Amino acid sequence: MTLVNGIERVTSLLPSRKDYRWIRRTWRGDLLAGVTVGIVALPLALAFGVSSGAGAASGLVTAIVAGLVAAVFGGSNIQVSGPTGAMVVVLGPIVVSHGVGVVALVSVLAGIVVLVAGMLRLGRVVSYIPWPVIEGFTLGIAIIIFLQQVPAAVGAKAGPSTNSFLAALESLRGIDWSTAWWSIGAVAVVAIIMTFGRFVHQQFPGSLVAIVVVAVIATVADLPLARIGALPSSLPSPLVPSIDWASAGSLIGPALTIAALAAIESLLSARVGSTLADTGPYDADRELVGQGLASMASGFFGGMPATGAIARTAVNVRSGGRTRVAAIVHALALLAVVYFASTVVSQVPLAALSGVLMVTSTRMISGATIRSVVGSGRSDAAVFIVTALITVSFDLIVAVGIGIAFAAFFALRTLSRSGGVHREELPGAAQPGDEHIALFRLDGALFFGAAERMLDRVGRISNVYVVIIRMSQLQLLDSTGARVITEMVHALERRGITVLVKGIQPRHLRLAERVGVIDSLRHTNHLFDELDAAVEHARSHVGRSLAAEEAALEAAEREAA
Structure with a gap:
C-alpha cells in the first residue's frame, strides 16, 4: 500500500492527458x-x-x-x-x-x-x-x-x-x-x-x-x-553551466x-x-x-x-x-x-x-x-x-x-486580546456564604500572550474560600496557558483557597494532564463537568469553613472568659 x-x-x-481534456473546446x-x-x-x-x-x-x-x-x-x-x-x-x-x-x-x-x-x-x-x-x-x-x-x-x-x-x-x-x-x-x-x-x-x-x-x-x-x-x-x-568550485x-x-x-x-x-x-x-x-x-x-x-x-x-x-x-x-x-x-x-x-x-x-x-x-x-x-x-x-x-x-x-496581540477572564455571579438564588466564592470564566484564547493577564486578575482576589474556574468557553489553550493555570492553582491553594475546575474540553484535557493542571488540584473530585455540581460543592465547603471559624471563635471566647 x-x-x-x-x-x-x-x-x-x-x-498527464487530463491536462488537455478540454482542448477540443478551447483551442x-x-x-x-x-x-x-x-x-x-x-x-x-x-x-x-x-x-x-x-x-x-x-x-x-x-x-x-x-x-x-x-x-x-x-x-x-x-x-x-x-x-x-x-x-x-x-x-x-x-x-x-x-x-x-x-x-x-x-x-x-x-x-x-x-x-x-x-x-x-x-x-x-x-x-x-x-x-x-x-x-x-x-x-x-x-x-x-x-x-x-x-x-x-x-x-x-x-x-x-x-x-x-x-x-x-x-x-x-x-x-x-x-x-x-x-x-x-x-x-x-x-x-x-x-x-x-x-x-x-x-x-x-x-x-x-x-x-x-x-x-x-x-x-x-x-x-x-x-x-x-x-x-x-x-x-x-x-x-551544462561551468562551475568555478573556488567561488561556488x-x-x-x-x-x-x-x-x-x-x-x-x-x-x-x-x-x-x-x-x-x-x-x-x-x-x-x-x-x-x-x-x-x-x-x-x-x-x-x-x-x-x-x-x-x-x-x-x-x-x-x-x-x-x-x-x-x-x-x-x-x-x-x-x-x-x-x-x-x-x-x-x-x-x-x-x-x-x-x-x-x-x-x-x-x-x-x-x-x-x-x-x-x-x-x-x-x-x-x-x-x-x-x-x-x-x-x-x-x-x-x-x-x-x-x-x-x-x-x-499583530495577530498574536489581537488573539491575546480576544481572551478574557471574567468574574461571574453564581447561578440561582443567592445563599449565605456566596460572597466567599469567586466564579471565573475563561474564554477566547489563553496562550503565552494572554496568560499573565489572567494570573494577575485571579491572584488579586481576597476574602475568598473557594475559586471556581470555568474552562468550557476556552477556545485556545497552549502549554504556557496551561502552565499558568497550574501555577495559579498552586498559589491559591497555598493561601488556603480551594480551587475547583469546571468544564475542561476533551481537546484540552491531555495538555492539562501533561502540564499538571489536574495534579495541582487538592483532590481529583475537584474537577467537574457541570457548573451546578461545582457550585454545590463550593457552597458545602464554604459552609464547613464558616462553621469551623464560628466554632473556633466561640472556643476562643470561652477561653478568654
Whole structure:
C-alpha cells in the first residue's frame, strides 16, 4: 500500500492527458491568447533581460524555454512564466557582484531547490503569507523596478551602489544633457502610448506598439539612442553551466534567495490566476516542480531564473486562454521572433524598454489596493509599509520574513486580546456564604500572550474560600496557558483557597494532564463537568469553613472568659 501511495504521489506531479481534456473546446481561444501574450511578453522579456544585466538575449531565451517547460510541467492550467521584475531585482546585484557568467549556474541551482521543494510537498507554505505582506512586497518591487530604469531613461550609466535608490541618484550626476533629452523623450512617447492605448481597446498591445514607434523614429531620424544590440538568430544549444568550485560556495546564498522568490511569486501568481478563470484549482506542489524544471532548463540554454508572471497570466485569461496550450503557444510565438525577427528587434532603443518597465511598475499595484490595505487597520498598514520599505532598502526575502514576523506579532496581540477572564455571579438564588466564592470564566484564547493577564486578575482576589474556574468557553489553550493555570492553582491553594475546575474540553484535557493542571488540584473530585455540581460543592465547603471559624471563635471566647 505504501508503494502504491508513493507511485501515486510521484505521478501526480507529472503531466498527464487530463491536462488537455478540454482542448477540443478551447483551442481557438488558447491560440489567440497565446499569440496575444507573446506580443505582450516580447518587450517585457527584452526589458527584464537588459535590466538584470544578463542581456536582452537572456531574457528572450528565458521566456521561450522556461515558458514552455513551466507550461507543460507546471500545476496551473493558465499560468504564463518567464522573466519577471521581482527576479530582476534579485538578480541585478548578483550580476554586479559575481559577473554575468554565473547567471546560468545560479538559475540551475535555484531550479534544483524549487524542484526539491515541490517533491517534498511544500507548495502550500505560500498560503501562510498574509495579504499586507504580499502587497508591501509587490509595492517595494515596483519601486525598485522604476528606480532601476532611471539611468537608461536619462541615457546615463548606473551608479556603483547596489541599492537601487542610491544608484539612481548617482546616475543623475553623470547626465549628458546634450543626449539625455532624446532618451527622456523616448520614455515619454512609450508612456503616452501605453497609457492612452487602453482607451482604444482593452487588449491594445501598448508596449509593443510603443516600442515599434520609438524604434522606427529613432532609426529614421538616426537619433543618438543606445540600442539592444545583436540578438541570437536561433536558440542556443543546451550546455551544462561551468562551475568555478573556488567561488561556488558564495553562490549558495543567492541561489537560495532566488529559489525562495521563484517559489513565492509563482505560487502567488498561480493562486491569483485560479481566481480569474474557472479552469479548476492549481496544484501547488506540481507548480513548484514545473517552475524548478523551468529555471533549470533556462540555465542550460544560457537563460536566467524564471517565475510565474501575474501580469502575463492575467492577459492570458482575459484573452481567452483556458488550458496550458495558450502558454505553450506564447513560447512558440517568441521562438518565431528569434528565428525570423532578431535583426529587427536588435535595433530597439534601450530607453524604450525602460519606458515599458517604468509604466509596468506603476501598474503593479493600484491606488485602490493601497487604500484598502492601509484602511483595513493600523496593524495591516504597519505590516504593509514596513515590508515595502525593507524591500526597497535591503532584501526581498528579508522583507518577506520581517513582514511575516510583524504580521504574526499583530495577530498574536489581537488573539491575546480576544481572551478574557471574567468574574461571574453564581447561578440561582443567592445563599449565605456566596460572597466567599469567586466564579471565573475563561474564554477566547489563553496562550503565552494572554496568560499573565489572567494570573494577575485571579491572584488579586481576597476574602475568598473557594475559586471556581470555568474552562468550557476556552477556545485556545497552549502549554504556557496551561502552565499558568497550574501555577495559579498552586498559589491559591497555598493561601488556603480551594480551587475547583469546571468544564475542561476533551481537546484540552491531555495538555492539562501533561502540564499538571489536574495534579495541582487538592483532590481529583475537584474537577467537574457541570457548573451546578461545582457550585454545590463550593457552597458545602464554604459552609464547613464558616462553621469551623464560628466554632473556633466561640472556643476562643470561652477561653478568654
